[in-house]
Amino acid sequence: MSGEGSGSTEGLSVVSNCGTDPSIQMGITSTSSVFGKGSQSYERNGSLSISLPLGGYVLSVGFDGDVNSSLVLDSPGTGSVSSYVGATSTAISTGHSKAGNDSYDLFGSADIKTSGYLYGMGSGTATAIGSSSYGVTKIGTPAEIVGQVSGVSSLGLIGNSSESFANTGGMDNGLHAESRFTKNITEHMTSSSYSSISAYASVANDASADVFVAGNASSGAWSADSTVAKAAGVNENVATNVSAEIFGLANSNGRYDAADISAIVQSRATRDPRLYVSGGPACYAAVTQASDSSETSAYVLVKNSTWNSVSRTENNQSATISGDLTNLTSDVWVNESGASAIAFGKILMYADYQTVGDKAYITGNFTLDTYSEATKNLSAFASNSLGVNGNGTMSSSDSSIYGTAGFKGPLSHYSLYNSTSGAKAANKVTEAFVITNPIGYETISQPIKADTRSDPVVAWARTDGAYILAGA
DSSP states (O other): OOOSSEEEEEEEOOOOOOSSSOEEEEEEEEEEEEESSEEEEEEEEEEEEEEEEETTEEEEEEEEEEEEEEEEESSSOEEEEEEEEEEEEEEEEEEEOTTSOEEEEEEEEEEEEEEEEEESSEEEEEEEEEEEEEEEEETTSSOEEEEEEEEEEEEEEEEOSTTOEEEOTTOOEEEEEEEEEEEOTTOOEEEEEEEEEEEEEEEESSEEEEEEEEEEEEEEEEOTTOOSOOOTTTSOSEEEEEEEEEEEEEEEOSTTOEEEEEEEEEEEEEESSSEEEEEEEEEEEEEEOOSOOSOEEEEEEEEEEEEEEEEEOSSSOEEEEEEEEEEEEEEEEEOSTTOEEEEEEEEEEEEEEEEETTEEEEEEEEEEEEEEEEOTTSSEEEEEEEEEEEEEEEEEEOSSOEEEEEEEEEEEEEEEEETTTEEEEEEEEEEEEEEEESOOEEEEEOOEEEEOSSSSEEEEEEEEEEEEEEOO
16 A cells, blocks of 8 residues: 555454343454545455354354455545445343333344545445344244345445545445344333345546445344244244345536435335334436536436335234336436436335224325426436336235235336427336225326426326225
């Protein structure tokens, strides 16, 4: 390594914080940082796993990863890029109930991620590849949480001037899984599960950034009142999983030009005691140009995404969602000073089941949404599309009531504005459906708009479906 400024780099694999309330974190990290002119790089790979009985709990973490980072600054500035593969698991005892039973909190997480920032002329890269997992069990009870991720996260940042900015916006670019189970001193129990795959990048002042994330993430939890023989991925009280490939690119080629991208595929489940699930993919791209540069652009693609969530009891009460989509894209560019454009799209699904007194209530909703916007009378392009193949289903039910809704592809769902050809939008799906039994509130709608009269010009299209039902 060499340079006129100062820098730091690190690789780390540790077990820490084992005590009365045990916590374990284990991972492998690479971080390269520079202040001033200089360069840093670091690469490491390895695997470790451990399972420890501590303080009435069994905590497990493990990883198998390859991480690297590299940063070069050719002008005075500052920057840091980091990659990480690892997991945490924690158990906290919180007292006893009036009946003398233990109260406690179990939580854990697993990650494969990259992040970073750069100010100045130079470049930075970071890559994390591998897998990690966690688990926590309360000894003598069925209470348990589990989670795992596997895949790759990579990041590239480039600054072409001494005033360039490129970063991940303080967000992690990667795969994440977490779950939690809590039993408090009033015997109230809460379970939750969350899994996600996400990407973020932002640039300004003649800079560029690219991100790539691919793989799968899953997590789950069994409650202290579970009576089943536990099988991960089969019968957790709450469980989520996602998979996808995400690619994003942002370019700003002049002073005060800026571009941003973000994307996520997520899945969530809670039981508190209401059963609630949600999830789906979303992406966003935005640009603005103040210079006379050739182009400012941003593009993001979410490919082959799947999402699944379930929250259930052992009394035939459940809320579930599942979905898949081949492509979700946001693509924007401008090449004239004073122009701006944004595009975003999403599929969001949720369902729930809850009881109030002796009556059960269920709701569910899905939304397929695209939106594009650009400055009028200036050279610009903004496009968002969902397609070509995709399916989604949600349901809420018990032994006496049932509600389900969803959509079936192929899809032709997009919003588009091109300054040379105007605005267009479409929201075609092969089938959208809502079913309730006994009959409840059911609705499907497909609003659409393409307006070139106003400034900014907008185009949007949406497909919605929902149900609401109260049991007898």
